[in-house]
Amino acid sequence: MSANVSAIGFFTRTRRAGRIDITDILSWLWLIGGTLAVLVPVLWAGMSSLKPEAEITRFPPTLLPRTAVQVEVSGFDKPLSLWTVTVDGETREVAMVRRIGLKAQMVDPANPGKPVSVDTRSISPVQRLTVATENYTDPLTRFSFLTFLKNSVFVTFVATLLTLIVNALAAFALSKYRFRGDKAIFVLIISTLMIPLTVVMVPAYLVIVGVGLVDNLWGVIIPTVASPTGVFLLRQYMLTIPDELIEAARVDAASEFRIFWRIVLPLTAPALAVLAIFSVLWRWNDFLWPLIVLSSRENFTLQIGLNAFQGEFSVQWHYILAMTFLSLIPVTLVFLFLQRYITTGIAGTGMK
Amino acid sequence: MARATGLPDRALDLVMALFEAPINAVERLIGKRRMPYLFLAPNLVLFGIFTFLPIAIAIGYAFTGGADLLISDRPFVGLDNFRKLLTCDSYLVPGSCEESLFWTAIWNTLWFVGFNVAATLLVALVTALILNRAIAARGFFRAMFFYPVLLSPVVIGLIWKWFLDRNGLLNAFLQMLGVPPEIFLLDVGWSRFFVVVVSVWFHMGFYTLILLAGLQAIPKDLYEAAAIDAATPSRTLFRITLPLLGPNLLVVLILLMIRSVQIFDEAWVLTNGGGPGTANTFIVQYIYQMAFAGDLRLYGLASAASVLMGLVLLVLTLVQLRLGKKVES
Numbered sequence: 256m257s258a259n260v261s262a263i264g265f266f267t268r269t270r271r272a273g274r275i276d277i278t279d280i281l282s283w284l285w286l287i288g289g290t291l292a293v294l295v296p297v298l299w300a301g302m303s304s305l306k307p308e309a310e311i312t313r314f315p316p317t318l319l320p321r322t323a324v325q326v327e328v329s330g331f332d333k334p335l336s337l338w339t340v341t342v343d344g345e346t347r348e349v350a351m352v353r354r355i356g357l358k359a360q361m362v363d364p365a366n367p368g369k370p371v372s373v374d375t376r377s378i379s380p381v382q383r384l385t386v387a388t389e390n391y392t393d394p395l396t397r398f399s400f401l402t403f404l405k406n407s408v409f410v411t412f413v414a415t416l417l418t419l420i421v422n423a424l425a426a427f428a429l430s431k432y433r434f435r436g437d438k439a440i441f442v443l444i445i446s447t448l449m450i451p452l453t454v455v456m457v458p459a460y461l462v463i464v465g466v467g468l469v470d471n472l473w474g475v476i477i478p479t480v481a482s483p484t485g486v487f488l489l490r491q492y493m494l495t496i497p498d499e500l501i502e503a504a505r506v507d508a509a510s511e512f513r514i515f516w517r518i519v520l521p522l523t524a525p526a527l528a529v530l531a532i533f534s535v536l537w538r539w540n541d542f543l544w545p546l547i548v549l550s551s552r553e554n555f556t557l558q559i560g561l562n563a564f565q566g567e568f569s570v571q572w573h574y575i576l577a578m579t580f581l582s583l584i585p586v587t588l589v590f591l592f593l594q595r596y597i598t599t600g601i602a603g604t605g606m607k
Numbered sequence: 608m609a610r611a612t613g614l615p616d617r618a619l620d621l622v623m624a625l626f627e628a629p630i631n632a633v634e635r636l637i638g639k640r641r642m643p644y645l646f647l648a649p650n651l652v653l654f655g656i657f658t659f660l661p662i663a664i665a666i667g668y669a670f671t672g673g674a675d676l677l678i679s680d681r682p683f684v685g686l687d688n689f690r691k692l693l694t695c696d697s698y699l700v701p702g703s704c705e706e707s708l709f710w711t712a713i714w715n716t717l718w719f720v721g722f723n724v725a726a727t728l729l730v731a732l733v734t735a736l737i738l739n740r741a742i743a744a745r746g747f748f749r750a751m752f753f754y755p756v757l758l759s760p761v762v763i764g765l766i767w768k769w770f771l772d773r774n775g776l777l778n779a780f781l782q783m784l785g786v787p788p789e790i791f792l793l794d795v796g797w798s799r800f801f802v803v804v805v806s807v808w809f810h811m812g813f814y815t816l817i818l819l820a821g822l823q824a825i826p827k828d829l830y831e832a833a834a835i836d837a838a839t840p841s842r843t844l845f846r847i848t849l850p851l852l853g854p855n856l857l858v859v860l861i862l863l864m865i866r867s868v869q870i871f872d873e874a875w876v877l878t879n880g881g882g883p884g885t886a887n888t889f890i891v892q893y894i895y896q897m898a899f900a901g902d903l904r905l906y907g908l909a910s911a912a913s914v915l916m917g918l919v920l921l922v923l924t925l926v927q928l929r930l931g932k933k934v935e936s
Binding site for chain 2: 278279282283285286289290292293294295296297299300303312313314315316421422424425427428429432434437440443444447448449450451453454455456457458459460461462464466477478480481486510511512513515516517520521536539540542543547558561562565566572575576579582583586587589590594597598601
């Protein structure tokens with residue numbers, strides 16, 4: 256049988272390798288087109304974030320970040336812009352004094368005494384490649400970007416740590432004990448999957464008001480700690496840990512907490528890693544709930560800060576794009592290094 | 608157990624030292640058999656306070672009026688909130704409704720769900736079918752399509768806003784083709800179109816992954832048998848692949864509907880809060896605005912709308928669970 260199957264496999268393989276089907280070409284077009292569709296808007300925002308303020312809204316846009324070169328010319332108060340002029344077949348770099356209709360008055364920076372008048376159609380601006388690092392450094396110093404960043408890191412870290420511990424404890428109880436109501440409690444926890452935040456956001460906010468956590472980072476963290484996805488993921492994994500290990504530890508008079516902390520938890524590490532990655536992504540990208548809970552600027556997370564910033568400075572795209580790109584970096588790193596864990600996690604639970 | 612070696616081990620030891628004594632004291636007090644209740648307690652308390660209590664509150668608030676926060680200060684208004692939301696001369700014309708914004712939001716959401724579900728499902732299915740073929744650099748392409756799923760909705764909203772800007776790349780490209788520039792996000796039709804485009808761009812990688820897992824579970828010998836019978840590719844697709852993927856497709860369909868009904872984050876950032884006008888105001892944004900934006904603070908009306916949306920989502924989820932059971936068996 257197996258020889259038969261491999262023979263068929265071999266047969267079909269040689270047949271396929273012999274020619275390139277039209278569907279192969281269409282597949283490649285689809286995949287390359289899709290990759291471009293994913294990358295182009297992201298890379299375009301990245302390239303734009305390196306452009307100086309004056310250049311960013313130039314239309315049609317240039318691909319690379321460039322600025323017009325300016326020179327100091329003696330006898331003029333302000334620096335003048337540098338242009339290339341072709342006069343009598345000779346190309347020279349001259350500074351523009353003023354522009355009147357189709358004529359422009361130019362001076363040679365080395366010899367500013369004699370202005371000449373040239374046709375504006377024969378000149379083009381001198382541009383140099385410049386990277387506007389101030390787009391990145393200004394928000395770090397002048398705006399509250401660092402505060403937003405600090406808040407986001409705090410929320411992500413603390414919420415993830417609590418998520419792991421609280422849900423691992425619950426998963427341990429639901430996978431390694433038989434007790435009255437264990438099935439009912441499991442169903443109850445899983446049933447909360449059916450209640451999305453959007454349905455309970457108004458009353459959940461009222462609860463937050465009641466416990467005094469409005470405009471407080473803990474008000475963002477605590478309501479999201481208990482996670483049905485987390486309990487489900489960890490419980491399924493813990494079920495595969497042999498009960499004999501736990502029985503042996505009980506014989507050695509280990510306490511129940513020690514069994515959890517020193518035996519079950521270390522063995523659950525792969526599932527904990529998957530949950531940790533999910534949790535970091537949830538918190539880092541979370542928007543609606545922090546938007547409701549946080550109201551003062553010093554408590555904003557990165558996402559809320561970005562949103563507020565684009566509302567206030569809607570024309571300052573050079574800053575907005577730079578900050579957008581900064582907040583993209585951690586997620587991109589997670590993606591590059593941990594992509595495999597995430598895809599397995601999604602395939603395993605069907606959740607995200 | 609092995610001796611503590613690395614940093615994680617030492618961190619575990621430290622917590623153990625801090626918590627072991629009090630927890631063991633509890634264990635002696637209540638006995639080993641009751642310990643699982645202690646382990647479940649933090650989780651259940653949090654679910655109780657932040658999930659089950661809010662459901663009770665939502666239902667309670669839906670029957671009260673006024674702008675006060677405390678339920679004891681709020682006048683009981685019976686079914687007034689629901690009556691207000693559901694009073695319409697014609698449900699097809701939002702302007703004829705007492706709460707016209709609610710119905711505008713409902714119709715916007717329905718149109719969005721229709722187009723978004725169809726487009727996402729189609730794109731994800733085609734991509735999954737292609738990625739399931741023996742094609743070079745499969746892992747790279749799968750990762751590429753998945754990348755946007757990880758990004759924040761705010762970042763995606765901003766990136767696309769810039770891409771579609773009057774001075775953005777799309778207009779530059781159109782100009783090369785001789786098409787006059789367009790301010791896409793200020794046009795009713797274009798802005799709705801691009802809300803769907805951005806949503807598909809954002810989420811299709813997730814559904815592709817689920818469909819791909821379904822495709823890879825189809826037994827290989829079925830395809831080998833089809834090859835022996837010299838079945839055409841389209842026949843293989845419609846007679847083997849799609850019927851066997853059917854249950855997965857249904858689950859994805861319902862999941863996609865549940866998520867699409869709740870559209871808010873990326874659309875809110877992209878369209879500057881539902882614009883132009885109310886062209887992209889969806890149902891979650893309606894609830895958000897009634898309860899939190901400005902000075903309205905109509906918690907009763909917002910709760911009533913939440914309860915109605917919750918019922919729709921509950922029906923969809925129950926359908927999904929039934930289908931999910933069928934897929935497993």
